[in-house]
Amino acid sequence: MTILMVIIPMFLLFIFFSLFLYVSKGMKFRKYFWTVNRIGIVLIGYIGLGLFALIYLFFTSNEDIKIVSSEEIQEITKDEMQFYNFFMSEKEDKFNDKYLVDEWSMEFTSDEVTLAKEVEDTYGNVFVIIDWRDDASSNExxxxxxxxxxxxxxxxxxxxxxxxxxxxxxxxLLVKNPPVQQFTYNSINPKIEILENLQAMYSNNSVVDNSVTGTTFLYLNVPNHVTIIDEGELRFYP
Structure with a gap:
């Protein structure tokens, strides 16, 4: 699909200019060759090509992807910071359940549990916080x-x-290295990319390019007779 989106406009552009040169055959490229009418033909053809690309993208899109706005990004960032503060202060009762993606348990065979990373440079941020409980008979x-x-x-x-x-x-407990993935999304952006980057560079707005890097928080409830060996330097100490 991506290859077609590149080839088709180029092919149509080639046909358009071939026809234009054919119509202009035999004419000398004099000083006033680019008349108002001919410039109008070029502009209409260019706009028509853009409209064709717009219609093509509209009918070939696999799904309607909701784009998160800058205002929503700001609210998400604010909410995330509040959650971060609660997490670091170990206030589990105030954790926002909408961020909960998994809940599980682990049985261990010794009094030592190791926290490790599969690779040194783990994608994204992972914070591990430990909440100790008084349960000498538990191995979970x-x-x-x-x-x-x-x-x-x-x-x-x-x-x-x-x-x-x-x-x-x-x-x-191993933090795994995620597999390499590729995501392709087609979009139409009428703005000038260079100007957008310059604006983001000199802007005081913390939300740049409608992007925010997510963070993974792992909360562990551990019996107090267990020793945690933090090989991967994942544990956070409030």
Whole structure:
């Protein structure tokens, strides 16, 4: 689909200019060759090509993707900061359940549990916070995963980038390296990209390009007789 969207406009542009040159055959490119009528023909053809591309995109779109506005991004950022503060202060009763994406438990066989990363440079931000409980007879850790939105240029990619992040085997909790993924979205942007980048560079607005990087929060409820070895430096200390 992406290749067709590149080839078709180029092909139509080639046909248009071929016809224009054919009509102009035999004419000398004099000083006043570009008359008002001929300039009008070129402009009408250019606009017509743009309208064709617009109609083509409209009818070939697979689904209607909701674009998150700058105002919504600002609200999300504000809400995320509040959640972050609650999480870091270990106020579990105030965690926003809309960010809860998974709830599970782990059984361990020793009194030591290791936190590790599959690779050193793990994509995105992962914060682990531990809440200790007085339960000497328990060999189970209760876990909750919270995920704040990941939005790129107004497209919400949270559900696509936060699958199967953790794995617990052999008394080791591993933050997995997500697989390489490619997402293709077609859009029409009538603005000048360079000017948008310059405006974002010199703007005091914290919301740039309708994008926000999501954060993964892992809450662990651990018996107090267990020792946590933080090899991956994932644990946050409030």
């Amino acid at each position: 850790i209760y876990a909750k995963t919270y995920q704040t939105p990941y939005i790129f240029r107004g497209i919400n990619l949270t559900s696509e980038l936060t699958k199967n992040q953790f794995e617990f085997t052999g008394d080791k």
